[in-house]
Amino acid sequence: xxxxxxxxxxxxxxxxxxxxxxxxxxxxxxxxxxxxxxxxxxxxxxxxxxxxxxxxxxxxxxxxxxxxxxxxxxxxxxxxxxxxxxxxxxxxxxxxxxxxxxxxxxxxxxxxxxxxxxxxxxxxxxxxxxxxxxxxxxxxxxxxxxxxxxxxxxxxxxxxxxxxxxxxxxxxxxxxxxxxxxxxxxxxxxxxxxxxxxxxxxxxxxxxxxxxxxxxxxxxxxxxxxxxxxxxxxxxxxxxxxxxxxxxxxxxxxxxxxxxxxxx
Numbered sequence: 001x002x003x004x005x006x007x008x009x010x011x012x013x014x015x016x017x018x019x020x021x022x023x024x025x026x027x028x029x030x031x032x033x034x035x036x037x038x039x040x041x042x043x044x045x046x047x048x049x050x051x052x053x054x055x056x057x058x059x060x061x062x063x064x065x066x067x068x069x070x071x072x073x074x075x076x077x078x079x080x081x082x083x084x085x086x087x088x089x090x091x092x093x094x095x096x097x098x099x100x101x102x103x104x105x106x107x108x109x110x111x112x113x114x115x116x117x118x119x120x121x122x123x124x125x126x127x128x129x130x131x132x133x134x135x136x137x138x139x140x141x142x143x144x145x146x147x148x149x150x151x152x153x154x155x156x157x158x159x160x161x162x163x164x165x166x167x168x169x170x171x172x173x174x175x176x177x178x179x180x181x182x183x184x185x186x187x188x189x190x191x192x193x194x195x196x197x198x199x200x201x202x203x204x205x206x207x208x209x210x211x212x213x214x215x216x217x218x219x220x221x222x223x224x225x226x227x228x229x230x231x232x233x234x235x236x237x238x239x240x241x242x243x244x245x246x247x248x249x250x251x252x253x254x255x256x257x258x259x260x261x262x263x264x
Contacts, residue, residue: 044096045074059093059110062100070094079110083119087126090230099242142169142176158183209238222258234258 039052048071055068056075068075078094079102091107093100102110104127111120132138132148139160140148147164151171159177160169168177170186178186205214210231215224222235232241237256244251249260 041069043071043074044069045078045094046071056109059095059106060100060102063093063095064098064100065095068095076110076116079107080116080119083107083111083123086227087123088227088230089127089130092230139169139171139174141165141167142174143167206235206238209233209240 040049041052041055042049043055050071054071054073056072058065058068059075070078075094079091082088082091091102092098093102107123108120110116111123129148133140135150137150138148139151141162141164143162143165145162145165145167147162149160149163151160158171160171161167162169168179169175170177170183172183173186181189201214205216207213208215208226208229208231210233211226211229213226213228215226217224217235223232223241224235225232232245233239234241234244234252234256236258237253239252239256248262249258250262252259
């Protein structure tokens with residue numbers, strides 16, 4: 001949609017002074033009006049018509065849409081609610097049928113103003129900690145002081161002394177140092193506990209079809225969403241829920257209790 005504003009030029013006499021001389025309309029030259037075109041678009045979330053400048057370009061280079069149909073305010077509220085509930089590394093683009101994951105720079109662009117500053121600082125710290133945890137030589141202090149450190153030599157001596165609280169952490173097991181036990185002895189002692197835990201996981205959880213993380217279903221329907229990668233699937237048959245949502249229950253596996261043949 002396009003709106004039009006008309007601005008008329010203001011005129012005075014040639015000397016720039018007020019004049020009481022009567023003049024005929026035929027002696028006055030009026031320049032044509034200036035047309036200012038303003039494109040507007042209706043937001044798909046709040047349904048308000050807003051200027052195009054109130055919409056971002058696609059939020060990520062992997063977005064499948066050429067333009068955004070959700071205004072900046074609604075995008076901000078979506079990200080704020082998503083990260084305010086539980087901080088996650090992966091936040092999906094809110095545009096319809098777009099499954100692109102917003103990267104750090106996209107989140108910074110959305111939250112990096114005055115109203116989102118505190119939330120972005122929390123997200124920045126969370127993102128940094130997750131990046132550190134993926135480094136093979138990084139260890140958090142197991143005594144809860146909040147400190148962590150790189151320990152390149154940890155593989156050799158297995159004991160990491162915290163630079164903050166000076167307490168000892170096992171580099172191999174990422175637990176408090178097992179005083180009086182070597183790592184091999186600690187493994188033997190905890191093997192039964194681990195086997196029991198693994199047995200419980202097999203009996204009570206299923207792996208996400210996408211990222212393979214174990215998921216426990218406590219209650220509710222069979223429509224599941226993985227907390228780690230946001231993949232949606234059927235708990236009963238592990239089928240992709242996007243296909244089920246878009247094309248119907250025939251996309252459950254044929255032996256699934258939710259399966260319905262086409263036309264039913």
